[in-house]
Amino acid sequence: MEVISGMKTELIFTGTELLLGHVLNTHGQYLGIKLSELGIEVLYHTAVGDDWDRLRGVVRQALERSELIIVTGGLGPTTDDLTVEAVADVLGIKVVLDRKTLDSLYALYRNGGRAMPESNIKQAYFPEGAVILPNTRGTAPGALVEKQGKIIVLLPGPPFELTAMFENSVIPYLNRRMSGRQVMRYKVLKLTGISESAVQDRIKDLGGRGNPCIAYVARLGEIQVRVAASAGSPEAAEKILGDLFEKVCSRLEEFAFGYDDDLLEEVLGKLLKESRLTIGVAESCTGGLIGSKLTDVPGSSEYFKGGLIAYSNEVKTKVLGVPPQTIEKYGAVSRETAIAMAEGVRKLTGSDLGLAVTGIAGPGGYTEKKPVGLVYVSLSTEEGSECLEYRFPGKRAGVRHGAANAAMNMARRYLLANKSGRKTGESGS
Amino acid sequence: MEVISGMKTELIFTGTELLLGHVLNTHGQYLGIKLSELGIEVLYHTAVGDDWDRLRGVVRQALERSELIIVTGGLGPTTDDLTVEAVADVLGIKVVLDRKTLDSLYALYRNGGRAMPESNIKQAYFPEGAVILPNTRGTAPGALVEKQGKIIVLLPGPPFELTAMFENSVIPYLNRRMSGRQVMRYKVLKLTGISESAVQDRIKDLGGRGNPCIAYVARLGEIQVRVAASAGSPEAAEKILGDLFEKVCSRLEEFAFGYDDDLLEEVLGKLLKESRLTIGVAESCTGGLIGSKLTDVPGSSEYFKGGLIAYSNEVKTKVLGVPPQTIEKYGAVSRETAIAMAEGVRKLTGSDLGLAVTGIAGPGGYTEKKPVGLVYVSLSTEEGSECLEYRFPGKRAGVRHGAANAAMNMARRYLLANKSGRKTGESGS
Numbered sequence: 001m002e003v004i005s006g007m008k009t010e011l012i013f014t015g016t017e018l019l020l021g022h023v024l025n026t027h028g029q030y031l032g033i034k035l036s037e038l039g040i041e042v043l044y045h046t047a048v049g050d051d052w053d054r055l056r057g058v059v060r061q062a063l064e065r066s067e068l069i070i071v072t073g074g075l076g077p078t079t080d081d082l083t084v085e086a087v088a089d090v091l092g093i094k095v096v097l098d099r100k101t102l103d104s105l106y107a108l109y110r111n112g113g114r115a116m117p118e119s120n121i122k123q124a125y126f127p128e129g130a131v132i133l134p135n136t137r138g139t140a141p142g143a144l145v146e147k148q149g150k151i152i153v154l155l156p157g158p159p160f161e162l163t164a165m166f167e168n169s170v171i172p173y174l175n176r177r178m179s180g181r182q183v184m185r186y187k188v189l190k191l192t193g194i195s196e197s198a199v200q201d202r203i204k205d206l207g208g209r210g211n212p213c214i215a216y217v218a219r220l221g222e223i224q225v226r227v228a229a230s231a232g233s234p235e236a237a238e239k240i241l242g243d244l245f246e247k248v249c250s251r252l253e254e255f256a257f258g259y260d261d262d263l264l265e266e267v268l269g270k271l272l273k274e275s276r277l278t279i280g281v282a283e284s285c286t287g288g289l290i291g292s293k294l295t296d297v298p299g300s301s302e303y304f305k306g307g308l309i310a311y312s313n314e315v316k317t318k319v320l321g322v323p324p325q326t327i328e329k330y331g332a333v334s335r336e337t338a339i340a341m342a343e344g345v346r347k348l349t350g351s352d353l354g355l356a357v358t359g360i361a362g363p364g365g366y367t368e369k370k371p372v373g374l375v376y377v378s379l380s381t382e383e384g385s386e387c388l389e390y391r392f393p394g395k396r397a398g399v400r401h402g403a404a405n406a407a408m409n410m411a412r413r414y415l416l417a418n419k420s421g422r423k424t425g426e427s428g429s
Numbered sequence: 430m431e432v433i434s435g436m437k438t439e440l441i442f443t444g445t446e447l448l449l450g451h452v453l454n455t456h457g458q459y460l461g462i463k464l465s466e467l468g469i470e471v472l473y474h475t476a477v478g479d480d481w482d483r484l485r486g487v488v489r490q491a492l493e494r495s496e497l498i499i500v501t502g503g504l505g506p507t508t509d510d511l512t513v514e515a516v517a518d519v520l521g522i523k524v525v526l527d528r529k530t531l532d533s534l535y536a537l538y539r540n541g542g543r544a545m546p547e548s549n550i551k552q553a554y555f556p557e558g559a560v561i562l563p564n565t566r567g568t569a570p571g572a573l574v575e576k577q578g579k580i581i582v583l584l585p586g587p588p589f590e591l592t593a594m595f596e597n598s599v600i601p602y603l604n605r606r607m608s609g610r611q612v613m614r615y616k617v618l619k620l621t622g623i624s625e626s627a628v629q630d631r632i633k634d635l636g637g638r639g640n641p642c643i644a645y646v647a648r649l650g651e652i653q654v655r656v657a658a659s660a661g662s663p664e665a666a667e668k669i670l671g672d673l674f675e676k677v678c679s680r681l682e683e684f685a686f687g688y689d690d691d692l693l694e695e696v697l698g699k700l701l702k703e704s705r706l707t708i709g710v711a712e713s714c715t716g717g718l719i720g721s722k723l724t725d726v727p728g729s730s731e732y733f734k735g736g737l738i739a740y741s742n743e744v745k746t747k748v749l750g751v752p753p754q755t756i757e758k759y760g761a762v763s764r765e766t767a768i769a770m771a772e773g774v775r776k777l778t779g780s781d782l783g784l785a786v787t788g789i790a791g792p793g794g795y796t797e798k799k800p801v802g803l804v805y806v807s808l809s810t811e812e813g814s815e816c817l818e819y820r821f822p823g824k825r826a827g828v829r830h831g832a833a834n835a836a837m838n839m840a841r842r843y844l845l846a847n848k849s850g851r852k853t854g855e856s857g858s
Contacts, residue, residue, distance in 0.1 A: 013474075015646075016644055016655075017644070017646050017653075017655070018457065018461070018474070019457075019461055019470075019471040019472065019473075019474065020461050020462070020465050020471070020615070020655075021457065021458040021459065021460070021461025021462035021463075021464075021465065022461075022462075022617070022646070022653075022655070023458070023646070024453075024455065024457075024458045025454065025457055025458070025474075026453065028447065028448075028450065028453075028454055028476065029450040029452070029453045029454070030450065031450070032447070032448055032449050032450025032451075033449070033450035033451075034450075035450075036449050036450065041448075042448040042449070043448065043477070043478065043483060044448075044475065044476065044477055044483070044487075045442075045447070045448065045454075045474065045475065045476035045477075046473060046474065046475050046476075047457065047473065047474035047475075048472070048473055048474075049472065050644060051472075054472060054473070058473075076625060076645070076647060077625060077626040077629070078625060078626065078629045078645045079629070079633075079638070080644050080645060108822070109822065111795075111800045111801060111802075112800050112801065112802040112803075112820050112821070112822055113800050113802075113803065113820050114820050114822070117624070117626035117627055117629075117630055118626075118630075119626040119629055119630065120626050136824070137823075137824050137826060137827075138823060138824065138827070139822065139823065158647065158648070158649075160649065160826060215451075280744075281717075281738070283717070283720070285724075286721070286724075287717075287720045287721050287723065287724025287725075287729070287733075288710075288712070288716075288717030288718065288719065288720025288721035288722075288723075288724065288736065288738065289717065289720075289721040289724075290717065291712070291716045291717025291718075291720070291721075291738040291740075292715070292716050292717035292718040292720075292721045293717075294716065294717075295714075295715075295716025295717065295718075295738075295740065295790075295829075296716075296825075296826070296829075298791070298792050298793065298825060299793065300716070300740075301740055301741065301794070304716075304740050304741075305740055305741040305743065305744055306737065306738040306739050306740040306741055306744035306748075307717065307737075307738040307740075308735065308736075308737055308738070308748075309710070309717065309720040309724075309735040309736040309737070309738065310735050311720075311724065311729075311730055311733050311734055311735040311736075312730065312733075312734040312735055312778075314734065314778075314779060315709075315734055315735035315777075315778050315779075318779070319735075319737075319748075319777055319778070348744075348748055349741075349743075349744050349748070350743060350744075350747070361724075362727070363727050364727065364728065365730075396725075396727060397725070400724075400725075
């Protein structure tokens with residue numbers, strides 16, 4: 001990733017809900033990380049409500065003191081969405097209709113079989129001369145305006161839409177603008193089934209306190225290790241980065257499921273597609289989370305047949321066919337029950353792989369021997385069944401996401417081993 | 430909710446780590462909620478790094494436009510902790526040593542069996558005339574300065590220390606200062622199954638552009654309408670708010686599932702618990718999302734038995750018992766299939782209620798007659814089965830969350846009707 005310092009940057013977050021505390025503002029952190037990876041230093045954050053005068057005042061001030069200004073929120077169809085008009089007003093440029101955006105808004109509604117509400121027309125107006133940034137996850141496009149050496153970027157408020165637009169449109173643009181300056185490169189290794197401190201213990205002797213630099217980010221069920229390096233040329237930065245990153249990867253191989261923007265469910269889906277194998281899931285403590293993640297991926301119907309949310313013991317025995325005496329003898333949260341669930345769902349859904357999770361998500365339901373965080377994950381295939389035991393730290397959400405990712409990772413590792421096995425076989429034949 | 434307009438307030442967050450994204454800024458949300466409970470309306474947030482000139486600039490600006498200014502962070506012992514000196518400098522007052530604070534710092538270290546590092550002496554200096562706010566959870570005391578009708582509050586950066594100090598010292602102070610002021614009240618209505626623009630179309634003639642004021646927030650599968658009103662007394666503000674809020678609610682009744690901090694899965698869970706009824710889910714396009722949401726709620730095992738993720742037609746027919754000819758004749762995405770799924774899962778899981786979703790989440794899999802966003806939601810009970818058709822706007826995530834919430838809302842509305850029905854019955858008996 002390419003970077004420049006020297007570009008004075010500030011972020012403006014719009015929305016009265018931010019000031020009232022109804023919504024936790026995560027844009028500052030996300031954009032701060034992304035921009036520093038690009039080598040861009042943010043000097044100010046400002047949050048302001050949906051108020052015409054105050055919003056214009058904040059934008060005016062930003063134009064006076066900064067070169068790159070990113071404004072989030074206020075691109076919706078309602079009358080309290082003022083960003084486009086306020087920015088155009090301060091810049092002294094007109095707001096004009098973008099025919100192409102309007103057509104695609106009409107098409108979006110038409111394809112949905114509905115008439116577009118008149119208020120949505122507003123979302124097709126932009127400051128004159130703006131580059132329109134497509135919104136792959138919502139209706140409101142963003143915009144990028146360059147005027148008098150300043151860059152103003154307007155992004156939608158919903159984090160899900162903002163991150164996609166920033167990564168698809170803004171980062172490539174900023175990369176182009178920044179070329180020739182001091183360059184930073186970074187790479188992210190994504191891990192599951194290991195804690196942040198355990199990750200750190202494994203690699204702390206590798207250095208990474210200056211340039212190159214190692215940083216850690218904990219997400220639900222996932223730890224990210226980011227390695228960054230700066231140099232005078234992309235090649236030099238990549239060399240420094242590559243040397244350290246390789247060492248980091250080799251220390252953490254067994255927990256690593258992907259790089260950069262990889263999602264575990266996408267990585268697993270790709271492997272399933274390549275292997276032409278199908279999967280079914282039996283979920284107790286995750287309650288549908290694995291199925292939900294797998295089906296977040298477009299096209300997942302190719303390899304995901306379905307699954308059972310076996311929350312009660314009755315569903316585990318009657319529908320999945322877990323023998324009641326297994327639950328009686330070993331408990332619902334046990335290696336034996338997990339294996340029976342995985343085998344059961346494989347048969348039930350007619351899938352090649354059966355994946356099962358049973359555990360204690362908390363806050364209740366635990367015993368001294370079976371604490372909150374204890375999870376069994378099992379994979380059943382035509383070759384037999386395996387089971388892994390985990391003890392996840394944290395609260396309910398952490399345990400559930402940890403368990404879901406551990407299960408998906410178990411299937412991923414099986415497919416990977418299987419693939420390389422088959423490849424060896426093929427090359428030998 | 431009590432809020433005061435009239436006291437212009439802004440928050441300043443100091444710390445370069447905030448701008449770099451190393452730390453998620455949660456102060457804005459915490460203070461926003463607490464201040465609006467006190468009736469104080471926040472107009473701006475600003476985050477700025479540990480930079481002498483920029484920090485002073487931000488404080489100077491705040492003094493020009495606000496009456497109450499809360500500054501967080503920068504009270505530590507290191508050289509990049511500049512808040513006390515910067516604020517004193519802008520206010521034109523001296524920084525003086527507080528003997529009592531210094532003694533207690535020495536005592537703190539002595540009791541810990543260590544010598545106090547010299548750098549900590551800095552933490553005993555405050556703007557002259559400041560009220561010193563004890564820190565019950567760390568070494569850095571806070572401070573409160575009143576000058577020329579302005580109030581400046583300095584709080585430590587660590588959330589754990591900040592919240593204790595705010596609650597122990599600042600809230601009582603502000604309560605005293607605020608008596609007799611203009612008060613704001615607000616209430617949030619939470620909706621599902623309707624788009625933001627359609628919400629606005631239904632209520633735009635009610636006004637709400639000034640006082641009282643209506644605002645909209647879109648979340649995945651959810652629209653929030655916030656109504657706020659200000660007046661000279663809590664009673665008067667509540668009256669103005671209540672009159673408009675009631676009208677808003679009556680226009681949107683069929684889509685409303687809760688108020689303020691309500692989560693749909695919690696509202697539904699509470700109703701199921703009260704009714705002593707259990708629920709099972711059959712999910713096609715939502716792929717486990719409903720189960721995942723329901724089991725996000727601790728204690729959900731009381732009413733949630735489980736469900737089937739029926740992603741493939743094979744699972745729909747073989748496990749759920751949807752007649753193959755139903756799918757053949759009407760399609761997997763149809764009213765008839767949805768009803769058969771709901772009835773099937775009710776039987777399969779032995780639940781009182783069976784809830785089913787089938788639809789086109791996109792981006793692929795659509796036809797002209799069955800566009801992306803078309804979703805059937807069905808509820809099966811001992812009294813029979815019902816089905817609703819939805820056309821959700823947006824992309825895959827929007828459709829899936831919209832569908833999950835619409836399904837949960839269908840069950841919620843049934844339980845509510847059932848409850849009031851039973852109540853009537855009881856009173857008649």
